Amino acid sequence: MQQITEKLVCQVIKPRTQESHKGSFGRVLTIGGNQYFGGAIIMSASAAVYSGAGLVTCATDPQNFVSLHARLPEAMVVDYRDQQMLAELLPQMDVLVIGPGLGTDATALAILKFVFSQVQSQQHLIIDGSAITLVAQQQLTLPSAQIVFTPHQMEWQRLSGLTLAEQTPANNQAAQQKLAATVIVKSHRTEIYLPGQPAWQNPVGSAAMATGGMGDCLTGILAGFLAQFSAAPAQSILAAVYTHSAISDQLAQQQYVTLPTQIIAALPAYMAQMSQEK
Ligand SMILES: NC(=O)C1=CN([C@@H]2O[C@H](COP(=O)(O)OP(=O)(O)OC[C@H]3O[C@@H](n4cnc5c(N)ncnc54)[C@H](O)[C@@H]3O)[C@@H](O)[C@H]2O)[C@@H](O)CC1
Numbered sequence: 481m482q483q484i485t486e487k488l489v490c491q492v493i494k495p496r497t498q499e500s501h502k503g504s505f506g507r508v509l510t511i512g513g514n515q516y517f518g519g520a521i522i523m524s525a526s527a528a529v530y531s532g533a534g535l536v537t538c539a540t541d542p543q544n545f546v547s548l549h550a551r552l553p554e555a556m557v558v559d560y561r562d563q564q565m566l567a568e569l570l571p572q573m574d575v576l577v578i579g580p581g582l583g584t585d586a587t588a589l590a591i592l593k594f595v596f597s598q599v600q601s602q603q604h605l606i607i608d609g610s611a612i613t614l615v616a617q618q619q620l621t622l623p624s625a626q627i628v629f630t631p632h633q634m635e636w637q638r639l640s641g642l643t644l645a646e647q648t649p650a651n652n653q654a655a656q657q658k659l660a661a662t663v664i665v666k667s668h669r670t671e672i673y674l675p676g677q678p679a680w681q682n683p684v685g686s687a688a689m690a691t692g693g694m695g696d697c698l699t700g701i702l703a704g705f706l707a708q709f710s711a712a713p714a715q716s717i718l719a720a721v722y723t724h725s726a727i728s729d730q731l732a733q734q735q736y737v738t739l740p741t742q743i744i745a746a747l748p749a750y751m752a753q754m755s756q757e758k
């Protein structure tokens with residue numbers, strides 16, 4: 481299996497063009513966070529902002545508006561039940577994230593179906609957490625879009641029908657081809673299945689990352705990278721997966737556990753470091 485390298489990350493994270501503005505670095509909408517899981521979508525939106533997305537909006541339960549603004553005043557908010565507002569916002573977006581903390585109730589399903597009905601074929605759609613569970617349970621037809629699934633092994637079992645023991649590279653690749661989407665199967669050594677490519681493995685990361693919210697954080701990094709490094713989406717996806725774990729490894733030199741919020745805070749410095757390496 482091909483291993484992602486730091487060199488690949490440096491090829492993606494380049495110094496920014498000075499003649500630029502927030503519109504140059506992409507628009508992201510993160511959708512999720514019910515009344516119980518607000519933290520998940522706050523971490524996703526935060527990771528998108530801290531990894532450099534130009535403009536980030538968060539569609540969530542209004543109960544999360546105050547905490548989101550307190551943590552992340554850079555983000556705009558919208559009520560995820562407000563279909564009229566969502567219909568206006570969606571076409572402006574380069575990247576959509578759906579699922580962190582969305583839950584699997586009727587409200588969540590209605591939001592997911594609405595987003596599937598509105599997304600356009602050129603838009604990147606990152607499907608995570610509860611949204612993966614809903615796609616699997618409800619056997620939803622996937623829309624035409626640039627889809628990236630980010631399941632952990634249990635979510636991948638729901639989506640692919642493969643038990644953990646059956647999740648071999650060959651079986652995973654066959655299941656990914658059936659879905660006709662990019663699939664990031666998250667584990668200790670995460671595997672990335674991109675359409676038309678041999679599989680990739682992430683060689684970095686450790687048990688210091690085994691904390692709730694770590695995958696929510698990854699969705700935001702993926703969104704930030706896809707939004708601003710839009711010329712090479714496959715490379716951006718690989719670089720985002722590596723960056724998430726490499727930052728944890730740096731922090732883990734001094735820490736027993738590395739929190740998603742600490743990885744988010746360290747994103748700008750890590751990206752500056754990578755952008756300066758030859
Ligand atoms: N602060 C928050 O608001 C948080 C909200 N979360 C949200 O909670 C919802 C449910 O997601 P969960 O993942 O907790 O629940 P799931 O029911 O989808 O899966 C969790 C179970 O899968 C098992 N598992 C097996 N292999 C695994 C692997 N490689 N990685 C992770 N788990 C593995 C674990 O034992 C775990 O108990 C999602 O929408 C998620 O985004 C979680 O991200 C946790 C933090």
Ligand SMILES: Nc1ncnc2c1ncn2[C@@H]1O[C@H](COP(=O)(O)OP(=O)(O)O)[C@@H](O)[C@H]1O
Pocket residue numbers: 609631632666667668669670684685686687688689690691692693694695696697698
């Ligand atoms: N032991 C580990 N070694 C390396 N990476 C890990 C380990 N445990 C968790 N991770 C990483 O943390 C993330 C967990 O994602 P996920 O289970 O979706 O978290 P959550 O839903 O709580 O946000 C994945 O990127 C996974 O690869």
Ligand SMILES: [Mg+2]
Pocket residue numbers: 608609632695696
């Ligand atoms: Mg998750």
